[in-house]
Amino acid sequence: xxxxxxxxxxxxxxxxxxxxxxxxxxxxxxxxxxxxxxxxxxxxxxxxxxxxxxxxxxxxxxxxxxxxxxxxxxxxxxxxxxxxxxxxxxxxxxxxxxxxxxxxxxxxxxxxxxxxxxxxxxxxxxxxxxxxxxxxxxxxxxxxxxxxxxxxxxxxxxxxxxxxxxxxxxxxxxxxxxxxxxxxxxxxxxxxxxxxxxxxxxxxxxxxxxxxxxxxxxxxxxxxxxxxxxxxxxxxxxxxxxxxxxxxxxxxxxxxxxxxxxxxxxxx
Amino acid sequence: xxxxxxxxxxxxxxxxxxxxxxxxxxxxxxxxxxxxxxxxxxxxxxxxxxxxxxxxxxxxxxxxxxxxxxxxxxxxxxxxxxxxxxxxxxxxxxxxxxxxxxxxxxxxxxxxxxxxxxxxxxxxxxxxxxxxxxxxxxxxxxxxxxxxxxxxxxxxxxxxxxxxxxxxxxxxxxxxxxxxxxxxxxxxxxxxxxxxxxxxxxxxxxxxxxxxxxxxxxxxxxxxxxxxxxxxxxxxxxxxxxxxxxxxxxxxxxxxxxxxxxxxxxxxxxxxxxxxxxxxxxxxxxx
Numbered sequence: 001x002x003x004x005x006x007x008x009x010x011x012x013x014x015x016x017x018x019x020x021x022x023x024x025x026x027x028x029x030x031x032x033x034x035x036x037x038x039x040x041x042x043x044x045x046x047x048x049x050x051x052x053x054x055x056x057x058x059x060x061x062x063x064x065x066x067x068x069x070x071x072x073x074x075x076x077x078x079x080x081x082x083x084x085x086x087x088x089x090x091x092x093x094x095x096x097x098x099x100x101x102x103x104x105x106x107x108x109x110x111x112x113x114x115x116x117x118x119x120x121x122x123x124x125x126x127x128x129x130x131x132x133x134x135x136x137x138x139x140x141x142x143x144x145x146x147x148x149x150x151x152x153x154x155x156x157x158x159x160x161x162x163x164x165x166x167x168x169x170x171x172x173x174x175x176x177x178x179x180x181x182x183x184x185x186x187x188x189x190x191x192x193x194x195x196x197x198x199x200x201x202x203x204x205x206x207x208x209x210x211x212x213x214x215x216x217x218x219x220x221x222x223x224x225x226x227x228x229x230x231x232x233x234x235x236x237x238x239x240x241x242x243x244x245x246x247x248x249x250x251x252x253x254x255x256x257x258x259x260x261x262x263x264x265x266x267x268x
Numbered sequence: 269x270x271x272x273x274x275x276x277x278x279x280x281x282x283x284x285x286x287x288x289x290x291x292x293x294x295x296x297x298x299x300x301x302x303x304x305x306x307x308x309x310x311x312x313x314x315x316x317x318x319x320x321x322x323x324x325x326x327x328x329x330x331x332x333x334x335x336x337x338x339x340x341x342x343x344x345x346x347x348x349x350x351x352x353x354x355x356x357x358x359x360x361x362x363x364x365x366x367x368x369x370x371x372x373x374x375x376x377x378x379x380x381x382x383x384x385x386x387x388x389x390x391x392x393x394x395x396x397x398x399x400x401x402x403x404x405x406x407x408x409x410x411x412x413x414x415x416x417x418x419x420x421x422x423x424x425x426x427x428x429x430x431x432x433x434x435x436x437x438x439x440x441x442x443x444x445x446x447x448x449x450x451x452x453x454x455x456x457x458x459x460x461x462x463x464x465x466x467x468x469x470x471x472x473x474x475x476x477x478x479x480x481x482x483x484x485x486x487x488x489x490x491x492x493x494x495x496x497x498x499x500x501x502x503x504x505x506x507x508x509x510x511x512x513x514x515x516x517x518x519x520x521x522x523x524x525x526x527x528x529x530x531x532x533x534x535x536x537x538x539x540x541x542x543x544x545x546x547x548x549x550x551x552x553x554x555x
Contacts, residue, residue, distance in 0.1 A: 012285060014285065174362075177357060177362075178362070178363050180324045180357070181355075181360065181363040183324060183350060184324065184354070184357075184426070185350075185375055185376035185379060185425060185426065186347055186350065186351060186375075186376050186379030186380050186429065187375075187379060188347075188379070203363075203365045203375065206365035207362055207363050207364065207365050210365075
């Protein structure tokens with residue numbers, strides 16, 4: 001998805017076997033991977049899982065720079081966690097200076113948690129980089145479908161997500177336009193104290209909200225005039241269907257992950 | 269040399285899969301007091317181009333001079349430049365945010381440090397310049413007014429910074445004929461009475477025919493044609509090549525010429541055309 005001058009979300013529209021997989025396969029697998037990453041406790045399993053994730057990243061043809069980009073926002077968290085773990089874990093001291101000390105256990109745990117966090121981020125980034133937002137919501141709706149029986153509004157939720165995602169580029173473009181329009185009138189968004197800067201945002205936020213409400217109204221009217229009445233009895237243009245490759249991929253990955261878990265149990 | 273672009277290229281999101289070259293090696297000079305119309309298909313880079321005129325965008329490659337000063341991100345007078353070159357965006361009424369018309373129009377000059385009676389005088393002048401009644405409107409909520417009035421208030425809120433040049437992106441888009449006529453008439457007045465440099469971006473060639481003396485035709489990020497309005501608008505085949513429907517008057521003149529009437533190719537406004545036709549009819553009845 002592209003607005004003029006903006007890349008929205010992480011999705012990278014390129015051709016790769018991972019991109020062509022059914023979104024449900026990718027959602028399920030990244031869900032499982034996240035759980036497994038929390039369950040495993042040893043370095044060998046971590047190593048195997050990293051190999052798995054790296055292989056998928058390579059298969060998805062994702063450039064290295066994008067991986068760096070997805071890790072960047074949590075850099076602070078990583079460093080912070082590492083420092084806390086290293087300095088505040090009791091155990092066999094390697095180094096000591098007044099109240100500060102580094103323990104062998106702390107070092108090991110710190111590194112362990114960092115690797116776990118990185119792998120978690122990579123697993124989710126892999127999903128969002130290779131699956132378009134529309135595919136994601138379609139996949140979620142389909143996966144949550146069975147819960148409709150218990151009154152869970154799967155369709156409505158997916159529709160809201162779709163609409164929200166659809167309007168992100170529009171909103172960003174609009175925010176950019178209004179920012180520039182107010183800058184052209186001498187508005188200053190860059191300098192001043194925090195309070196002053198928050199105040200300076202009013203000329204941006206007020207029009208942005210007003211236009212969003214107007215747009216929401218228009219959209220509601222446009223949907224109703226085309227007889228939209230919620231999800232019951234609705235058919236869709238692109239029906240998600242598992243292909244042979246989807247089954248193969250899902251089965252293969254599940255076998256691999258099971259092996260990792262079993263190994264980790266036996267070894268641990 | 270008031271506004272000058274030298275070999276300007278602008279790329280959105282360079283080095284990503286979303287890379288988009290909006291301007292390709294554009295050189296363009298606009299002199300003080302000129303009235304320039306910029307026209308071209310949707311997506312040809314018109315809006316990107318005009319944002320270079322008041323330092324809202326900076327070229328990826330190339331140079332921009334405004335009023336003799338080379339402009340880049342670190343220029344110290346960006347605010348002054350943006351005041352000097354007033355830019356009215358498309359649908360400018362979407363940027364209105366204040367509770368009263370007065371406050372809305374006063375926002376720009378206030379940012380530039382104007383206060384007191386000078387400010388009041390400026391707001392009054394700006395509203396009157398776009399044909400609005402100062403006393404009637406100043407305490408009204410702008411959101412209660414009609415689309416045409418909101419548009420004019422938005423234009424007034426740029427005029428209130430007393431810009432030396434006014435750049436307008438599709439100023440008549442989405443207005444009814446009355447609102448359209450009003451805005452064009454006020455712009456013409458500004459141009460003729462105050463000598464404001466006017467740069468007008470439009471799809472609507474008939475709007476430009478009323479106001480501009482020089483026409484720049486853009487095509488896929490480059491300048492296709494650039495010259496006096498009569499020269500540009502009389503090259504009908506060339507214009508059509510760039511996806512621009514020639515002005516109605518030029519097309520009527522063309523048809524009449526094919527029928528054997530001797531109408532000059534450069535007629536611009538309906539008034540000019542009708543007087544030409546009148547002349548021809550009178551000449552016939554004399555014969």
